[in-house]
Structures are given as structure tokens and as C-alpha cells.
Amino acid sequence: MTTPGAGPTDGASVRIGALVPLTRPGWVEAGRHLLAGLELAVREVNETGGIAGRPLELAVRDTAADPRRAAAAVDDLARLGVAALAGEYHSVVARATAARADALGLPFLCSSAVLDALTEQPTQWVARLAPAQSRGWRIYADFLLSAGHSRIAVAAEPSVYWASGARILRDHLAPRGGTVIELDMRALTPTAVCGELVGNRATALLLLVGHPEPAVSIVKSVRRDQRLAEILIGAPAGQPEFAEWERLLGDDSAAIPFLRYLPQHFGPLGARVETALRERLAEAPSFVAFEGYDTIAVLAEVLRSHGADRARTAESWSHVAVEGTRGQIQFSRIPGISVWQWARTPIQVVDRDPARPDRFRVLHASTGRPPTPPRI
Known part of the structure; x- marks a missing residue:
């Protein structure tokens, strides 16, 4: 499933692979909120010119909380030519996704999963917005x-x-x-x-x-x-x-x-996104929806600054400084955590x-x- 955005773009699209649990035994409600945040951010990116004039698209794959299904989806998305991977809620599925992304040299920004050891060894290819479980x-x-x-x-x-x-x-x-x-x-x-x-x-x-x-x-x-x-x-x-x-x-x-994982009070961006997500979901957005939005906000900035080259994206994690819905997002290396980590996620x-x-x-x-x- 591909989710196009709306807005004044032209040229071939830049694709991001989105991994979300949309069917049982996955946590479907979490997947729906995560996807709503991802899609809203893609739409806003395209309404402001896309990625250097190219539309941003999501290639969505349902993981159904199945690590093997997720790993196969990563292979499929890599063949499709996505610039990066985004999403996933379940930690065991995110771990399988991260391992496969690391093996293929495909950047993965994990939105929601918290398991400390997303990969067995430190990797340059994976970054995470959710706080580490520890x-x-x-x-x-x-x-x-x-x-x-x-x-x-x-x-x-x-x-x-x-x-x-x-x-x-x-x-x-x-x-x-x-x-x-x-x-x-x-x-x-x-x-x-x-x-x-x-x-x-x-x-x-x-x-x-x-x-x-x-x-x-x-x-x-x-x-x-x-x-x-x-x-x-x-x-x-x-x-x-x-x-x-x-x-x-x-x-x-x-x-x-x-x-x-929300702040005590939203700033202007968070308040605006909360209103838009509430309208999109027809209910109050969970923190998972904001994680989805922030994921695309980070990847869009990286892609605008460094292009869609996968290696350059992976090299850029340490230089990220993006204003998200829940504060400024920056990644660092934290002892005991194998991926690039946003260290100041509000809890x-x-x-x-x-x-x-x-x-x-x-x-x-x-x-x-x-x-x-x-x-x-």
C-alpha cells in the first residue's frame, strides 16, 4: 500500500517504507495512530514543496506483530528503492526490522519501540525516537x-x-x-x-x-x-x-x-498537530500518533539536507536538530543502547x-x- 501526499510537487517521488501493525495479533489501535501521524506529516511535507520538489510517499507494510513478516517487508521495501524505513510499535518486531535494515544498509528511524537492544551490535543505520525501556x-x-x-x-x-x-x-x-x-x-x-x-x-x-x-x-x-x-x-x-x-x-x-511520552504542555507545533490528528482520527490522539508525525519530520529534514542517498542519511543522525511536536529532536550515543537515541524524550x-x-x-x-x- 502506497500513501501519496498532497501538494505542489513534481518529478519522481521519494519513498519511505512504513512498518505498522494493522491487523491482529498486532496492536491495531496503536498501528492506526502511528500511521495517522506518519500520513499527516507526509501530507504537510508535500504541501510545502516535498523533498526538493519531489513528492514524499509512504510505502506501507502491515507487520501484524510478526517479526518474520517484518523482515520480509524490509527486503521488499529495499528492492522497491525506499530511501529509509519508519515506524513500528512492537519491540520484538522493531528488533527484527532493525537487524535486517542493518544487514542491508538501509536507514531505519524507529518511532515507538523501546527495547534497549534493538540490534545485537552498535549500528550506524538505526535511530530511535521512543525512549529506551531502561x-x-x-x-x-x-x-x-x-x-x-x-x-x-x-x-x-x-x-x-x-x-x-x-x-x-x-x-x-x-x-x-x-x-x-x-x-x-x-x-x-x-x-x-x-x-x-x-x-x-x-x-x-x-x-x-x-x-x-x-x-x-x-x-x-x-x-x-x-x-x-x-x-x-x-x-x-x-x-x-x-x-x-x-x-x-x-x-x-x-x-x-x-x-x-508526551510533554507537560505542547508548544505551537504540538498544539497544531494535536488538532489535526484529532480530526484525522476522530478521537484524541495517543502519544504514538505524535511519534509517527515526528518520525517523518526528522526524515524529511534529513532528506532535504542530504538527499535520498542511504549512506548519507545514516551518517546524518548525529547532526539532526529538528523541532518536533514534543521538543527539539537530536540523537546521541548512550552507553548500553545500540542505536542512535533521542535522549530527551519527555516521559x-x-x-x-x-x-x-x-x-x-x-x-x-x-x-x-x-x-x-x-x-x-
Whole structure:
């Protein structure tokens, strides 16, 4: 699928390959928001002359949360002659995309995936807008401690992403007096989780599981267990960000803190884009939609400045200085992170307001440069 832009351009198009989850088992709502941001930015680029007079186009491929499908799409897009790759939401899929892009020498600007080790070795071909998982999840762990939670259970499914998150939490909390109790969701039903929480005297339960299931069923079971009336349910991966969460859970969707990558207040660009995205989506845009927009904003500036040559694009990551919807975007090398990283991505801990579940409350915010990650 190719998405053309609109505007006064002429000549052969410059193509960007866009990887997004648009069908199950991918997180379809996240994919829809990501694509909306990508498409809006492409349209605006073309309305202002494109890339040196050439229209910018998206060649869209549905990953469906399948790493093998994503890797095949990268090969297809490389043959198509795209100047760069953009997008992807799921970390395990982004990792497969990054590995293949690195092998082919194809620039990839990852929009949303947070897994620290997107590639096995440092690479010049990949850059990322979303914060590394080690940064965001340590901020979330500090939020839990500040809220008085030191016995924290994690309901986890098997996955590199979930295992990485559990390890970050455990390594950050243990020196600060916290305990992480891992509940294997391969062996437990949502109802059985409740008994484990009581038996382990946990004060918080984190959902390191897929959406909508088993996350929704776990929330319903815990909310209905009178023994767990005081327990905090958390979802650091961001499941409550999307409107589907409220539609499925109603009042139970509220008071479940999660990580969101938005600033406290938008500047003029962010406010304008928010309005345009809201109109495009017919609902409030998630942070993922802004990640999509910012991805194209960065790539368009790189392509205007350095042309569509892939090697020159990869060489330009360290020189990027682009005003995005959520602040100025620049990339640097961070110890322990294998790709070029935007180090100042704004991070919030947010939940849905129990009084108005369609609204969000900011519980904690961090915008500063992250510290050097500890050796693990």
C-alpha cells in the first residue's frame, strides 16, 4: 500500500517504507495512530514543496506483530528503492526490522519501540525516537516507590520485551528495598492471579501481558476481589493509553498508571498537530500518533539536507536538530543502547481519572537527560 501526499510537487517521488501493525495479533489501535501521524506529516511535507520538489510517499507494510513478516517487508521495501524505513510499535518486531535494515544498509528511524537492544551490535543505520525501556521503566519504578509500593508482583507472559522489563524493574528496585514477584501467566488464570497476590502480600500488580487479553481479564478479576481492594494495578507498557481500553473496561479502566511520552504542555507545533490528528482520527490522539508525525519530520529534514542517498542519511543522525511536536529532536550515543537515541524524550506516568475515565491525570513527569545506565 502506497500513501501519496498532497501538494505542489513534481518529478519522481521519494519513498519511505512504513512498518505498522494493522491487523491482529498486532496492536491495531496503536498501528492506526502511528500511521495517522506518519500520513499527516507526509501530507504537510508535500504541501510545502516535498523533498526538493519531489513528492514524499509512504510505502506501507502491515507487520501484524510478526517479526518474520517484518523482515520480509524490509527486503521488499529495499528492492522497491525506499530511501529509509519508519515506524513500528512492537519491540520484538522493531528488533527484527532493525537487524535486517542493518544487514542491508538501509536507514531505519524507529518511532515507538523501546527495547534497549534493538540490534545485537552498535549500528550506524538505526535511530530511535521512543525512549529506551531502561530509562522509562526505571522512572516508573521510582514512581512506584514514591507511592509506597515495595512488594510488586508482575503478571508476565514469555517475551523478550516483558523479560527485559521485569529485569529492569527488579534490578532498579532491589537496591532500594523493593521486591519483584514474578507470576507466570502460562500457568495461572486471571482468577488464580488474585490468590497469588494475596499470598505474596503484594501491594501492586503490573501487567506485563498482551492487550486486550489477558490484560483485560486480569483487571476484571482483581477489581472484583474484595481482598485486593487496596492493590494498585499498573501497566508500564501503556495499554490504558488507547480508547479501546476504556471501551472494554469502563470504570475499571481508571487508576492504572502507565508510561506516556508526551510533554507537560505542547508548544505551537504540538498544539497544531494535536488538532489535526484529532480530526484525522476522530478521537484524541495517543502519544504514538505524535511519534509517527515526528518520525517523518526528522526524515524529511534529513532528506532535504542530504538527499535520498542511504549512506548519507545514516551518517546524518548525529547532526539532526529538528523541532518536533514534543521538543527539539537530536540523537546521541548512550552507553548500553545500540542505536542512535533521542535522549530527551519527555516521559510521563499517567492514569485515567476515576471521575472521568476519558481524561488523563499526570502523576509524574521527567524531561531531563537520562543518567548513564548501570551495567547489568
